[in-house]
Amino acid sequence: MGYLLKQFKKRLPVIIMLVPFFSLFFVFTVYPVLRSMWYSFTYYNVFTTPEFIGFDNYIRLFLQDSVFLTALKNTLIFAIITGPVGYLLSLLVAWLINDLSPKVRWFLTLVFYAPSISGAAVAIWTFVFSADRHGYANSFLLQLGLLSEPLAWFKDPRYVLMTIIVVQLWMSLGTSFLAFIAGLQGVNPSLYEAGAVEGIRNKWQELWHITLPAMKPQLMFGAVMQITAAFSVSDISVQLAGFPSVEYAAHTIVTHLQDYGMIRFEFGYASAIATVLFVMMIAANQIVQAALRRVGE
Amino acid sequence: MNSKTTSSVTYRPDILTRISRKLRGRKVSRGIADNLLSILFLLILGAFMALPLIYVIFNAFKPLEELLLFPPRFFVTNPTTQNFKDLFNLMNETWVPFSRYVANTVFITATTTFFHIAFSSMAAFVLAKHVFFGSRALFKIVVLSLMFNGVVTAVPNYLLLADLNWIDTSLAVIVPAIQAPLGLYLMKQFMEPIPNSILESARIDGAGEFRVMWSIIMPQVKPAWLTLIILQMQALWGLSSNYLISEQNKTLAMAMQQIVSGGIARMGVAGAVGLVMMVVPILTFVLSQSQVIETMSTSGMKE
Numbered sequence: 001m002g003y004l005l006k007q008f009k010k011r012l013p014v015i016i017m018l019v020p021f022f023s024l025f026f027v028f029t030v031y032p033v034l035r036s037m038w039y040s041f042t043y044y045n046v047f048t049t050p051e052f053i054g055f056d057n058y059i060r061l062f063l064q065d066s067v068f069l070t071a072l073k074n075t076l077i078f079a080i081i082t083g084p085v086g087y088l089l090s091l092l093v094a095w096l097i098n099d100l101s102p103k104v105r106w107f108l109t110l111v112f113y114a115p116s117i118s119g120a121a122v123a124i125w126t127f128v129f130s131a132d133r134h135g136y137a138n139s140f141l142l143q144l145g146l147l148s149e150p151l152a153w154f155k156d157p158r159y160v161l162m163t164i165i166v167v168q169l170w171m172s173l174g175t176s177f178l179a180f181i182a183g184l185q186g187v188n189p190s191l192y193e194a195g196a197v198e199g200i201r202n203k204w205q206e207l208w209h210i211t212l213p214a215m216k217p218q219l220m221f222g223a224v225m226q227i228t229a230a231f232s233v234s235d236i237s238v239q240l241a242g243f244p245s246v247e248y249a250a251h252t253i254v255t256h257l258q259d260y261g262m263i264r265f266e267f268g269y270a271s272a273i274a275t276v277l278f279v280m281m282i283a284a285n286q287i288v289q290a291a292l293r294r295v296g297e
Numbered sequence: 298m299n300s301k302t303t304s305s306v307t308y309r310p311d312i313l314t315r316i317s318r319k320l321r322g323r324k325v326s327r328g329i330a331d332n333l334l335s336i337l338f339l340l341i342l343g344a345f346m347a348l349p350l351i352y353v354i355f356n357a358f359k360p361l362e363e364l365l366l367f368p369p370r371f372f373v374t375n376p377t378t379q380n381f382k383d384l385f386n387l388m389n390e391t392w393v394p395f396s397r398y399v400a401n402t403v404f405i406t407a408t409t410t411f412f413h414i415a416f417s418s419m420a421a422f423v424l425a426k427h428v429f430f431g432s433r434a435l436f437k438i439v440v441l442s443l444m445f446n447g448v449v450t451a452v453p454n455y456l457l458l459a460d461l462n463w464i465d466t467s468l469a470v471i472v473p474a475i476q477a478p479l480g481l482y483l484m485k486q487f488m489e490p491i492p493n494s495i496l497e498s499a500r501i502d503g504a505g506e507f508r509v510m511w512s513i514i515m516p517q518v519k520p521a522w523l524t525l526i527i528l529q530m531q532a533l534w535g536l537s538s539n540y541l542i543s544e545q546n547k548t549l550a551m552a553m554q555q556i557v558s559g560g561i562a563r564m565g566v567a568g569a570v571g572l573v574m575m576v577v578p579i580l581t582f583v584l585s586q587s588q589v590i591e592t593m594s595t596s597g598m599k600e
Contacts, residue, residue: 261452
């Protein structure tokens with residue numbers, strides 16, 4: 001007994017250090033995720049208690065809710081374009097500015113990173129994509145002869161998703177971009193020396209066989225950040241295209257979730273939407289991590 | 298031409314390459330054409346990134362007639378600070394004193410950041426420097442949770458906050474933000490390379506775990522906690538939340554949105570607001586870039 005008490009006393013500081021963060025973490029992150037999964041199998045709104053209904057919510061989502069299918073399609077298009085393009089763009093820019101002098105690199109890092117943290121400034125794109133013929137995008141494309149009449153970028157169901165993708169790409173050099181810059185800086189220069197001895201001929205070989213494998217941990221971290229951002233877009237869609245967007249053309253899973261969770265208060269159904277999104281993110285992450293393991297092989 | 302010149306000609310580029318290798322720390326150099334191409338690429342992409350933000354700056358200083366000009370003009374011709382004066386005047390006419398919004402934002406940001414750093418660095422220290430049953434599993438859950446931001450948990454979180462009677466109090470915003478897993482993750486990865494021998498020698502000298510953490514770890518991870526401050530400030534400066542309902546509980550960003558939503562007559566003020574909201578996060582990054590990059594150097598995920 002004395003031994004156990006002694007062990008406990010020895011461990012006490014460690015326990016005290018863990019408890020504040022992890023008690024909040026379990027209450028506000030882990031428990032809500034599990035609760036959400038449970039609710040997704042129930043019928044539950046503000047007036048009722050949760051009632052187990054099996055897979056009914058999911059059946060309704062995929063077989064009866066055509067707006068959800070639109071949202072699913074839009075989210076997938078969105079993620080498949082902005083995820084990889086944003087990721088590769090971050091990597092490419094980080095790589096290109098890596099060779100420059102520290103001062104120039106500092107400045108360019110600021111220029112490329114600034115849009116991702118400028119928050120409300122995203123509203124400026126309403127000027128760029130304004131619907132009249134003097135809007136910047138319209139007048140530019142009209143002058144080039146690529147358009148014959150001005151487009152209503154945020155109100156035309158054919159173009160609204162693409163327009164928001166452009167804006168999202170503008171903001172996509174975020175945390176992963178910084179991680180890549182740091183990762184490139186951390187590659188041991190002697191690896192390049194060794195590579196040259198072993199017959200690395202050009203910079204592409206060098207990138208693939210030396211640089212990328214050396215910064216693989218950053219590539220993994222950047223992928224997680226980018227996937228989260230690519231799948232959970234909603235704010236800029238609501239801000240630029242409105243809610244609901246024209247013919248639901250910019251409707252995403254998250255805006256659908258907000259519609260059912262925060263406006264209609266159908267908690268069970270909204271939880272099913274959240275669970276679908278969660279499963280998609282995990283799956284995308286598994287695929288990307290598996291692909292990244294093969295880098296440099 | 299004798300053999301000496303020939304040999305010096307063949308030798309010369311080698312010296313140059315050596316110097317450039319020394320300067321750039323690389324073995325393989327890029328051709329001039331490649332460099333031109335990459336400079337052109339950076340210029341075009343850089344313009345795409347920077348022009349909208351520069352436009353925000355110009356708009357903030359345009360008088361109303363220039364903002365309403367048709368076709369719109371990118372540059373400002375008669376810069377004025379009238380928009381900022383108007384914004385200031387509107388601030389004095391709000392329903393609750395404007396200082397209340399500022400105080401709310403400052404309170405939320407300061408409290409959240411303080412507890413976020415305190416809690417996540419303690420937990421990060423334990424995860425980085427102690428092995429116990431379940432410690433790896435615990436960290437795996439944290440890594441997994443990096444993937445879902447608040448969106449996935451929005452519904453149960455709302456119900457939870459309602460049960461706690463926290464809706465329409467700043468607690469509804471502060472407490473969930475304290476446990477942001479990204480902070481713990483970055484902190485733990487940054488602490489890991491600190492050699493255990495320093496910690497051991499402090500423990501032999503009789504230092505307890507809190508002492509070890511406070512006097513040895515915390516000074517070493519200064520870049521990491523500066524980074525967490527920056528990340529939290531960026532997130533909270535522009536924060537608007539559905540959970541803050543009463544006027545006296547709203548944040549600065551929410552008040553700004555209300556001011557801007559006044560239509561065409563408020564366009565000038567909206568320009569000023571755009572600049573005010575944008576400048577703070579960018580300025581914090583200007584001041585902290587090198588620390589943030591240093592923190593990111595250990596951000597990598599091991600398999």
